[in-house]
Amino acid sequence: MGPRYQNIAVIGGGPSGISATKALVEERIFQTVRLFERRDRVGGIWHYDPVPDVFPTATKAGSNPKDIPSKLPHFAPPALEDLTSRTAIYDTLDSNVGAKAMSFSHTPFPLVNSAQSTRYLGHSNPTRPFRVVAKYLEELFKDYLHLASFNTTVVKAEKKSEKWVLTLRQSGHLVNGELKDYWWEEQFDAVVVASGHYSVPQTPEILGLENAATKYPAHFEHSKEFRNPDDYVDKKVVVVGGNVSSADLVADLHAIVKAPLELSQRGHNEALDSAWNLPNVKLRPTVSEIKTSARGINVYYSDGSVTEGVDKVLFATGYKLSYPFITPDPVTPNNRVAGFYQHIWKIGDPSLALVGQVRAAISFRVYEYQAVAVARYFAGRNKASLPSPREQDQWEVDRLQYKGNSPIFHEIKPDFKEYFDFLTELAGPPAAESDGYSLPPWEDKWAEHAFEILQLKDKYWKSLHKKKEGFVSAKL
Template sequence: MSKYIIPLLCLLVPVINGNEEWHKFNKPVRSVAVIGAGPAGLQAAATLLKHDFDRVRMFERREGPGGVWFYQEDKPIREPYPDLPIEKAAFEPDIQDAGTVKYYEEGDHNLSLDERWREHNRPSPAWNNLHTNTPRQLTGLPDVKWPEDSKWIVSVHDIQRQVRAYASFHGINAADEPWTDNSEQVASYNTRVESLTKHGEGWKLQLRKLEKVADSKRLKASWWSEEFDAVVVASGGFDAPHVPSIKGLKEWSKVQDEEGHHPVWHAQAYRRPDLVKDKTVLLVGASVSAMGISNDIGPHVAKLFVSVRPGNRTALFKRRSYDRIYPGAEHVGDIAEFQLFELNGSIREGNIALTNGTILSGIDEVILATGYRHANSYLGLLVNGTILGNEDPEVDVKPVITEGKMSQFRNVDWRGFYIDDPTLAFTTVRPWTVGQYQALAFAKVWEGTARLPAIEQQWKEYPGHGKSFFSRSFGGVQAEAAFRKYITWLNNESLVHGGRLVDYYPEEWREEFVYYASSAVGYWEAGIFSKQNFTDADQTPENEWQSDPPSEIFWSKFIDNEEDY
């Protein structure tokens, strides 16, 4: 075992007075559903299949595995202007009686077959030239190694192939047959979860599958339901594009040319620079997608403006994206208003007023790189748009998603379990690095080889809404503490109840990451990362493994609390 683990094995063995120190499930967990086949969902399903469960099923609305990394030339259905309530932001659930089958033809209910297909499977927001912003060693799934001569930074297409290989290795790819003649197929693709509700001691999923009918210009929709003892929610947070509330934007969004193209659109629909070639473009936002898209379109457009909200960008991640905006772009201020004008199929005659008094005109395209909202509309009462930000009113069902720019799930413990009912779990960690540990945690807790503290104790450990122990990057005190905390807990439980012991990632990853982050390859900043960072993390005592690191720990250089688009 690693030298980093052995000294920690005694730290987290709980000693709690009384007989109720551990959570007790009302009945054994024998069946588990996984919602989503991205990197996190695939690892959850693959790990559960290795453990002693009677039934494991995985549901994915797209045609294949990959989640946000499942690249498609198809574009998502156009975003609403303004944002819809969070309960309906991802999609409006279509719930029918189990056994219902419908066939759709072109134009039914004023929808083309293409629109109906894209509404169901929602193509991911990945673009053709998207590349990772972390090295390949930290951006891959276990069991499928990158070739030794792979580039440091890999493309969305490389990731997609690696994810498909992992899915095939574990028998959960789109074309894989059931494991035995007497078992059902684990993976159900083209299948959208319409609702997830508590049903007795377990959970009921209402499901809808959409298929293209062979040799026919029709689509077939089928509805059914399945019940499970436990559920893993792994459907990610890129399911609802965010449209900022700016005066006049709704009116501008209605402009449409003769070919049906809207010159105001969200970055979720960006694929290639061809659409904006030789045009004057206003890109709104300065975060990761804005950085990537600006560099992709910059060499091809006539002029690129980037609208950036004022704010504190001393933190590394915001500074990193901001500093990597296409160097030929002209930075302009925050937008005050899209001024009204006669709509005639183009926005070139319109004026855009900035908060500093400047007027922009002659813009051909406006791309909103303004981020995404957690929605997961199938979660029902677990999504509550009446609660804003850190508000915490008394409600019958504690929500996991509320309105506001908070990306973390609420009321979920650091392991990923919904505190009030740990038969429901959420993938809350970076899948490439911590995902395999979280997947193992789900399997061990539900099979009975790892324990959860009593619910009262879990609430005591809960850091508060909007705070996440695992929200920091590889190489920082918190990220390393996350590894320690997970691994130590898992190994303690395995020593008591059986099961394999787990180790850290290979130590050479540290050296590789330091080189990557300190070189031009990584586009980070020289001197920010060193092996000393990891040494400092190794020497940080358990009582400093907290959600808000003290200012003297170097990680404070990386974060701030300012809002961005």
């Protein structure tokens, strides 16, 4: 019996795209597996770009379906760089999911820590420097490099007459002494979209923000742009946000900015309370308006208070989901993906699958399980099949009632075991003629390993409280 689909495209070369490519190849049944990556190597968000993305109010460059030449294949002048392809990595970044749980089940991370994490979290702590993670991913993909097309942007993916037609643009071609982009199309039976969801920064709608950011662009940053705490020394800073990235920024900046560090939150993660209450941090309600003055930026809050003369407003407010190349675009105004069963298969057409479109799900490990389940479904080797489209629709309705119509719809926490068990059962055992392997059953200790870093950070943040309290007592 042959596979459900013969020719498969994978879009994106980050951890989820690497997982998908590996799982598909290991089935040893597909005629074609191709990976398209807009950067010059694999790794996704684990690249380091010294010059960051620009603040979200600025116009993003890059190509879109309206730019497609009328006749393909075609050489065209280079498109402007898509700035969203730059990453949020900064030079001292360490992973924030415990290494034992974050790694793929088949390959553990090397036992390497940074000097900074060792100083703050102790020896042999569960973080890994981003360069270690990037190298880990590159090593895993080296056997599949021949399948990859780098510097290649998927501008459009559209189903036509039972085939997925991908419109592609590859940069870096020298034609008659001039650099050109090469445009072409390829057709596939199925597509795995693994392009991630940490590219397009999101900021709240605030009265006056766009005008102020246009007038004083250097005063505004998203956490994606953060590169070096040196840029904040003795500056008056407002941080906006209430989750992990905000906590890390507050921890990095609270002792070096012009006190106090103003922290504006609509809501917050209670597990990070030790960060919100660090010394020199002043909690504020939501920002209601931003005004410009002769002194620069004034930030107004919903309780009527104001911070004047602000040097930096730093938004740690997450990312927008972005799949602009999929036709039609599945992203809703509420920033969730609609119409995908279990966050993976397109309802009514499972030849389109997403890998990596989940939150709070233990990072690389869940991408691996999703990828194996997709590969074995595409191969027609599953122990269990997908339910009917009607049942899949009902799953989405039930999910909306459970999690709500927001990005939280894609949050797996706290149902780790149920989700991993579902993927393991659907994948089933490996076929004898494949190079696959059995997915290890879920273990509760994986969740414990995943949150080890947060526990160590909490301990460190609390030590800063005690140090401050001890200093005040000594002065008294």
